[in-house]
Amino acid sequence: MKLFRFSSPAIFYPLAGKMIPWFAALAAATILVGLFWAFFETPDRLGGTNPQKEYYRIIFIHVPAAWLSMWIYLVVAAYCAIGLAFNTRLSFMMANAAAPTGAIFTFLALWTGAFWGRTSWGTWWDWDPRLTSELILLFLYIGYIALHSAIDDQRRADRASALLAIVGLVMIPIIFWSINCPDPNECAALHQRSDMSNMEPNILSSMLIVTFGFWMYSFVAIFMRLRGIILSREADTTWVKELVAKEQGQ
Amino acid sequence: MRRRTDVLTTLFFFVIVVSLFPLGVGTEKQVLRMLGPGVVWVAALLASMLALERLFAADHEDGTLEQMLLTPQPLSVLVLAKVVAHWLLTGLPLVLIAPLIALQYHLPEPARMAMMLSLLVGTPILSLVGAIGAALTLGLRGGGVLLSLLILPLYIPVLVYGAGAVTVSTIDFADTRPYFSLLGAFLLLALIFAPLTTAAALRISIE
Numbered sequence: 001m002k003l004f005r006f007s008s009p010a011i012f013y014p015l016a017g018k019m020i021p022w023f024a025a026l027a028a029a030t031i032l033v034g035l036f037w038a039f040f041e042t043p044d045r046l047g048g049t050n051p052q053k054e055y056y057r058i059i060f061i062h063v064p065a066a067w068l069s070m071w072i073y074l075v076v077a078a079y080c081a082i083g084l085a086f087n088t089r090l091s092f093m094m095a096n097a098a099a100p101t102g103a104i105f106t107f108l109a110l111w112t113g114a115f116w117g118r119t120s121w122g123t124w125w126d127w128d129p130r131l132t133s134e135l136i137l138l139f140l141y142i143g144y145i146a147l148h149s150a151i152d153d154q155r156r157a158d159r160a161s162a163l164l165a166i167v168g169l170v171m172i173p174i175i176f177w178s179i180n181c182p183d184p185n186e187c188a189a190l191h192q193r194s195d196m197s198n199m200e201p202n203i204l205s206s207m208l209i210v211t212f213g214f215w216m217y218s219f220v221a222i223f224m225r226l227r228g229i230i231l232s233r234e235a236d237t238t239w240v241k242e243l244v245a246k247e248q249g250q
Numbered sequence: 251m252r253r254r255t256d257v258l259t260t261l262f263f264f265v266i267v268v269s270l271f272p273l274g275v276g277t278e279k280q281v282l283r284m285l286g287p288g289v290v291w292v293a294a295l296l297a298s299m300l301a302l303e304r305l306f307a308a309d310h311e312d313g314t315l316e317q318m319l320l321t322p323q324p325l326s327v328l329v330l331a332k333v334v335a336h337w338l339l340t341g342l343p344l345v346l347i348a349p350l351i352a353l354q355y356h357l358p359e360p361a362r363m364a365m366m367l368s369l370l371v372g373t374p375i376l377s378l379v380g381a382i383g384a385a386l387t388l389g390l391r392g393g394g395v396l397l398s399l400l401i402l403p404l405y406i407p408v409l410v411y412g413a414g415a416v417t418v419s420t421i422d423f424a425d426t427r428p429y430f431s432l433l434g435a436f437l438l439l440a441l442i443f444a445p446l447t448t449a450a451a452l453r454i455s456i457e
Contacts, residue, residue: 139403146399150390159454160386164400167382167447171404174436178407182414184428 007088009230010239016223023223027216034209035060042202055119058112059203064211066109068218069137072102076144077169080162092158093233095165096148097226101218103141109134129180136175140168154233256304261343264297268351279356286355287365287416294344294369294412295405298376301340302401303394305332305384306452319456325449333381333445341373357420364419364426371433372412378437378444379404385451407436 006012038060045051076095083091113131114124125131144165151157181187234240271289272282309315309332318328348369352362383401387393415429 136403136406139399143400143403146396147386150387150392150396156454156457160451163382163447163451163454164386167404170443171407175403175406178410182410183418184411184414184432 004086004088007086007090009090009093009234010237012090013227013230016227020220020223023216023219027213027220029213030209030216031213034206034213037202037209038206042206043200046200046203052120055116058116060207060210062109062112062116063207064214065105065112066134067211068214069102069106069109069134071215072098072105072218073137073140073165073169073172076102077165080165084159084162084166089158089233090230092162093226093229094222095162096158097222097229098218099141099145099148100225101221103138103145105214105218106134106138106141110138129176132179133176136179137172140172144168256301257339257343260297260301260340261347263300264293264344265347265351267293267296269354272354282355283357283420286352286357287361287413288409290348290351290355290365290416291368291372291409291413294373295376295402295409296398297344298341298373298380299398299401300394301336302377302380302384303397305336305381306388310388310456315452316456319452325452326445329381329385329448329452330441330445333377333448336381337374337377341369341377344373345369357416360423361416361420364423365416367430368412368415368433371430371437372408375408375433375437375440376405378440381448382444382451385448385455388452388455408433411436 006015038057042057045053046056076098079091079095079098082088083095110131113134117126117131118124144161147164148157148161151160231240268290271285275281275285306315309318319325321328345366348366349362352365357365380397380401383397383404386400387397390396411429411432415426415433418425418429
């Protein structure tokens, strides 16, 4: 299959190198445009009777980070599944490269959420179901990264942590549901219900643009980390040695 | 699980952890009644975690595990048998001691019953899910701490509904039915999928 041509580290390494500047430019442009729009083109207050003031603007970082934290976990689990099914080394490397970025976004979402909560709810932390779920997601990321780094044998590390990521993905709906409905008869005591359709169009579009920018940034970060992983793991192969010789020759 | 201490350490770890809490949070009746269900369940989680490390370790060290992998019988069935044996020695004692613990926390009669029942349904789930982690961390340095890092987040649903059932039973025992239904559903799912996953994890760890 043609698609699997790119699953060879030797072919993907230079390709990732070529793509990084493009994604970086896109990320910088969209994040700048999105944040400019978010700060200067949106209303100063949010909501009806008891409006949120300027501090609501942290959602332009908070929501994209939270979305990406969940999306990247799906990406990690998907690459793990592909790796286990087709035995492609690059898939595991990709999952490995993506996990730290996902964990950082999860942390960022929690951190910005705490700042927002301090002004809005008057507390840094509350056991709101959504907050708790995000915290558990951070634990799952940490478990994945910890297991991978604890095993010396590369093949076993890849496959064991991949299985863990998939188990985590299967359990996530049950865990989140149990956090949301501690009483099976009635669910969710969320502080705020979110509804995209009621949002002010300027707020929504700038949030989506920043999300896109964060997504592009993840490509940059993940590819850069991936190139490092490829080099260190394939250090014994001829193509890496040729590459090093070429770099040193210059 | 070839020595008597393996059973006793888990049991007494549970008892000691549960007995330490009142010393830390105060011995007021109302406070203990409120904290009791959660504390007992968290202690059960930790005790099961502690015991899991030994689930495959001895068989791994003396090579028995490799022989098991080579037998014609499906590995998942062997795993299930091992987990059941493990639960009988480390989970069941917790269930049996639960009424005494409930007395320490001044829980009323229906709650004592609910605590025993919820542990009876819940601790096998802990052993089954934990077996996956035990298989993944087989033979690793510092496996015990790592194991808890991997598995404790996955225990959350059991903790929520196990402790929830006990809390609710202090008001009306009839209200615990949805909790037990959910725990039962988790147990069935774990019985089906956990041995298969554990078998896959063992193959990854040993190959």
